[in-house]
Amino acid sequence: MANTVKEISHEDLKAILGKSPNLLLVDVRTKEEVDKGHIPGSIHIPVETVGSAFAMEPEEFKAKYGKNKPPLDTKELIFHCQVGRRGAMATSKAHQLGYVNACNYAGGFKEWSEKEGK
Template identity: 35%
Template sequence: MPSFSSLTIPALYVQTSRQFAPRSMAAIRQAQFSSRASNPKSEIVTFEEIDTLVRNKDKNVVLIDVREAGEVAQGVIPTSHHIPLANIQEALSLPDKEFEDRFGFHKPAKNDEIVLYCRSGRRSGMAFELAKSLGYNGVRNYSGSWLDYESKTKGK
């Protein structure tokens, strides 16, 4: 006859995982729904939004490229400004006048819409987290970044 633990433990484990998994997924969905309801704009920006921003030259959105200078020299999304990831935390902490003198554009306010991008979305994700930690509530991340933009606009 099999031991007590070989029969009972797996049965409890299976029952427990079935029992709690749906509740966990429901909680996750509820949290996602609540997050969307309180923040109507997603923190992730799509190519379509970037394309509209560029075509309309929307001055209400600050587009920031966080790549290194050598990468920026290969091409940029029109209307964007450049602040390398290594400088983003310091830049967003500077006084307004010093920021403008150093980077050549007005420092965004904490509630302004800011869209960050890099080459593939990894560094802009890091910059997004840094900006959020500094209190920038309107910050968003173009997760497709330069590679997505370039592939969708080639030949246009």
């Protein structure tokens, strides 16, 4: 069960960004990292709070993060960090909570900023 985290590529992420109204892209880096730049449309939920965030009631989640809490079967829940490790941890946590299709953008913000020049 060690490496069963689904991953998404930069190209795949770019293809869904802005096209899917249901996409929830979660940046699990620290506030300091996020303040230096982020992927447009992402919401910030630090890796250590992913479990409690996704265990919230939908109304509470929406009030705190400004987005609808996705259903457990969503195919559009993507986590990312700087280079992939924390994103994989967050994705594993989401899987434990029942988000079986959650995936990790393994390239992270580092790859995104290199490819997008941001």
